[in-house]
Amino acid sequence: xxxxxxxxxxxxxxxxxxxxxxxxxxxxxxxxxxxxxxxxxxxxxxxxxxxxxxxxxxxxxxxxxxxxxxxxxxxxxxxxxxxxxxxxxxxxxxxxxxxxxxxxxxxxxxxxxxxxxxxxxxxxxxxxxxxxxxxxxxxxxxxxxxxxxxxxxxxxxxxxxxxxxxxxxxxxxxxxxxxxxxxxxxxxxxxxxxxxxxxxxxxxxxxxxxxxxxxxxxxxxxxxxxxxxxxxxxxxxxxxxxxxxxxxxxxxxxxxxxxxxxxxxxxxxxxxxxxxxxxxxxxxxxxxxxxxxxxxxxxxxxxxxxxxxxxxxxxxxxxxxxxxxxxxxxxxxxxxxxxxxxxxxxxxxxxxxx
Amino acid sequence: xxxxxxxxxxxxxxxxxxxxxxxxxxxxxxxxxxxxxxxxxxxxxxxxxxxxxxxxxxxxxxxxxxxxxxxxxxxxxxxxxxxxxxxxxxxxxxxxxxxxxxxxxxxxxxxxxxxxxxxxxxxxxxxxxxxxxxxxxxxxxxxxxxxxxxxxxxxxxxxxxxxxxxxxxxxxxxxxxxxxxxxxxxxxxxxxxxxxxxxxxxxxxxxxxxxxxxxxxxxxxxxxxxxxxxxxxxxxxxxxxxxxxxxxxxxxxxxxxxxxxxxxxxxxxxxxxxxxxxxxxxxxxxxxxxxxxxxxxxxxxxxxxxxxxxxxxxxxxxxxxxxxxxxxxxxxxxxxxxxxxxxxxxxxxxxxxxxxxxxxxxxxxxxxxxxxxxx
Numbered sequence: 264x265x266x267x268x269x270x271x272x273x274x275x276x277x278x279x280x281x282x283x284x285x286x287x288x289x290x291x292x293x294x295x296x297x298x299x300x301x302x303x304x305x306x307x308x309x310x311x312x313x314x315x316x317x318x319x320x321x322x323x324x325x326x327x328x329x330x331x332x333x334x335x336x337x338x339x340x341x342x343x344x345x346x347x348x349x350x351x352x353x354x355x356x357x358x359x360x361x362x363x364x365x366x367x368x369x370x371x372x373x374x375x376x377x378x379x380x381x382x383x384x385x386x387x388x389x390x391x392x393x394x395x396x397x398x399x400x401x402x403x404x405x406x407x408x409x410x411x412x413x414x415x416x417x418x419x420x421x422x423x424x425x426x427x428x429x430x431x432x433x434x435x436x437x438x439x440x441x442x443x444x445x446x447x448x449x450x451x452x453x454x455x456x457x458x459x460x461x462x463x464x465x466x467x468x469x470x471x472x473x474x475x476x477x478x479x480x481x482x483x484x485x486x487x488x489x490x491x492x493x494x495x496x497x498x499x500x501x502x503x504x505x506x507x508x509x510x511x512x513x514x515x516x517x518x519x520x521x522x523x524x525x526x527x528x529x530x531x532x533x534x535x536x537x538x539x540x541x542x543x544x545x546x547x548x549x550x551x552x553x554x555x556x557x558x559x560x561x562x563x564x565x566x567x568x569x570x571x572x573x574x575x576x577x578x579x580x581x582x583x584x585x586x587x588x589x590x591x592x593x594x595x596x597x598x599x600x601x602x603x604x605x606x607x608x609x610x611x612x613x614x615x616x617x
Numbered sequence: 618x619x620x621x622x623x624x625x626x627x628x629x630x631x632x633x634x635x636x637x638x639x640x641x642x643x644x645x646x647x648x649x650x651x652x653x654x655x656x657x658x659x660x661x662x663x664x665x666x667x668x669x670x671x672x673x674x675x676x677x678x679x680x681x682x683x684x685x686x687x688x689x690x691x692x693x694x695x696x697x698x699x700x701x702x703x704x705x706x707x708x709x710x711x712x713x714x715x716x717x718x719x720x721x722x723x724x725x726x727x728x729x730x731x732x733x734x735x736x737x738x739x740x741x742x743x744x745x746x747x748x749x750x751x752x753x754x755x756x757x758x759x760x761x762x763x764x765x766x767x768x769x770x771x772x773x774x775x776x777x778x779x780x781x782x783x784x785x786x787x788x789x790x791x792x793x794x795x796x797x798x799x800x801x802x803x804x805x806x807x808x809x810x811x812x813x814x815x816x817x818x819x820x821x822x823x824x825x826x827x828x829x830x831x832x833x834x835x836x837x838x839x840x841x842x843x844x845x846x847x848x849x850x851x852x853x854x855x856x857x858x859x860x861x862x863x864x865x866x867x868x869x870x871x872x873x874x875x876x877x878x879x880x881x882x883x884x885x886x887x888x889x890x891x892x893x894x895x896x897x898x899x900x901x902x903x904x905x906x907x908x909x910x911x912x913x914x915x916x917x918x919x920x921x922x923x924x925x926x927x928x929x930x931x932x933x934x935x936x937x938x939x940x941x942x943x944x945x946x947x948x949x950x951x952x953x954x955x956x957x958x959x960x961x962x963x964x965x966x967x968x969x970x971x972x973x974x975x976x977x978x979x980x981x982x983x984x985x986x987x988x989x990x991x992x
């Protein structure tokens with residue numbers, strides 16, 4: 264059991280870090296080239312050398328494109344029209360067709376965006392206006408310099424690994440704790456304990472401390488792997504992180520106690536944990552951006568403690584945000600933690616008392 | 618045969634008695650279906666934006682209002698100086714800051730490019746990526762409009778201005794409904810969870826309760842025990858697939874363009890795989906907790922992560938891609954998505970079906986072997 268407890272967070276880290284943290288790249292591209300000129304080859308090369316696309320196939324007609332997309336061999340296709348190089352030479356506008364597999368709207372949106380970006384820069388190369396300085400082209404319109412702060416490469420790992428610290432805490436504490444408590448109830452060893460000189464509060468404390476210890480170890484392991492292996496930058500303070508995680512831990516312990524109160528068998532406890540975990544995974548901002556939620560769901564997310572924890576942990580890691588910047592999240596988290604923990608504790612004591 | 622039915626009936630009674638499990642089996646899928654159809658997506662509109670106008674000309678104001686009018690940015694704050702930017706990001710008040718350089722108006726009227734700086738908060742990689750794409754697109758469009766005006770001002774005829782543009786067509790899901798993408802995947806994930814977890818538990822529970830010995834001394838053969846135990850779950854799995862599909866199609870309007878027969882065959886093969894997996898775990902696990910942990914380890918997490926459910930497989934490091942080939946879920950995912958959204962048939966999907974059949978045979982043989990051996 265213990266090795267599995269230590270293995271679980273590392274496994275989750277690997278899975279979440281590499282899978283969820285994977286950035287959209289190496290998208291399979293199909294090229295339908297009707298032009299077959301030097302310029303059309305330049306177009307293809309611009310796409311394949313961008314790092315975003317890998318050339319999967321070169322179909323010869325539209326039916327070929329359809330087959331590739333249907334079968335999932337390609338997720339995006341570009342169609343280079345016949346006469347492209349003529350148009351460029353005559354400075355007439357030309358159009359490249361982009362077809363994306365829309366079934367994954369996120370990937371297709373990003374893919375289309377990349378494609379448009381590549382085409383735009385090709386456009387300014389092909390159609391460069393002669394300017395006063397020979398050999399140089401003058402930019403026109405709007406020259407937008409886009410800078411991504413704190414995470415310039417936009418590695419999704421940098422967002423996921425800090426979030427995992429909180430998630431690991433949640434999963435292991437609620438799961439393991441509720442299972443263990445319910446196991447004793449199932450086995451009937453609970454009564455045996457009470458005929459011993461151990462008092463109710465000693466029992467509770469004794470029960471909680473190991474899980475706090477395990478949680479702390481898991482967090483440290485996750486942190487170490489995240490920073491050392493995944494090279495996630497840590498720009499914040501251990502104080503902020505530590506206090507935030509501690510508050511969240513108490514919230515999780517409270518939830519674990521409540522689950523154990525509601526379940527009479529371990530299977531029930533497992534199912535209840537799972538039932539509560541799924542919405543937390545999906546609605547807290549862990550995987551899906553809260554900003555994309557419709558208003559009614561958006562308000563619901565305020566009830567999820569994990570939501571605040573994620574903001575704290577991500578902001579502290581990448582932006583170095585402190586207590587001052589994060590006070591709303593800390594306040595909300597503190598309120599939830601204390602409420603959940605003491606509610607769980609009081610109900611637990613009451614149950615033990617009879 | 619009679620013995621198999623007896624065991625199956627006993628299992629059904631167990632299931633019906635466990636109201637909570639019923640709740641999980643029935644409510645969770647519906648809840649997720651609902652969320653995916655109506656709420657969950659990656660399409661962020663209205664990125665909270667702050668604007669810093671260092672130019673204060675009519676042109677700069679026009680640019681900022683163009684930002685506001687596109688649905689992608691919501692300018693909810695106006696900053697006064699550069700020093701405020703860090704604070705805004707640190708406290709998560711906005712995700713994008715658009716700085717219009719001083720000289721924007723002067724440059725654009727003179728026919729030069731106007732300088733704009735877009736700062737995006739990278740700590741949320743998803744929004745950052747979209748923010749980058751949107752602002753790039755917006756500036757191109759806006760820039761093209763200004764460029765045309767500039768050319769006309771220079772006396773160049775607009776028809777002489779060429780450009781290469783991309784014309785984007787979105788296939789299969791033109792409205793970009795995330796539901797159409799997630800729901801076929803949801804079928805895979807939910808069925809996996811239910812079948813693997815429950816069958817993993819079922820025999821271990823009997824072992825722990827001590828009723829296992831009673832079953833062994835009865836005239837029932839191991840194989841019959843195995844079949845009888847998993848039959849109800851096969852049925853439940855099939856019913857769930859059917860219900861989710863119907864709800865998805867009828868209530869949420871997800872298209873179904875392929876062959877129902879193909880889906881049925883693939884579902885049958887896949888459920889066989891997951892049930893076999895559950896039995897294998899059940900045979901090897903020593904306690905209920907171990908069964909639970911192992912079950913969720915090999916069923917829930919990998920199916921969620923490595924089947925291409927939410928995160929595209931093409932972006933994975935090759936080690937994990939290789940691993941994903943070992944999971945039947947990956948193939949079933951392709952089948953469901955293709956049948957629902959793309960309408961591909963046997964000619965396109967035969968590799969997946971072959972893989973599923975192969976896995977089904979392999980896993981059931983292994984499970985049967987494990988059970989026969991326990992004399």
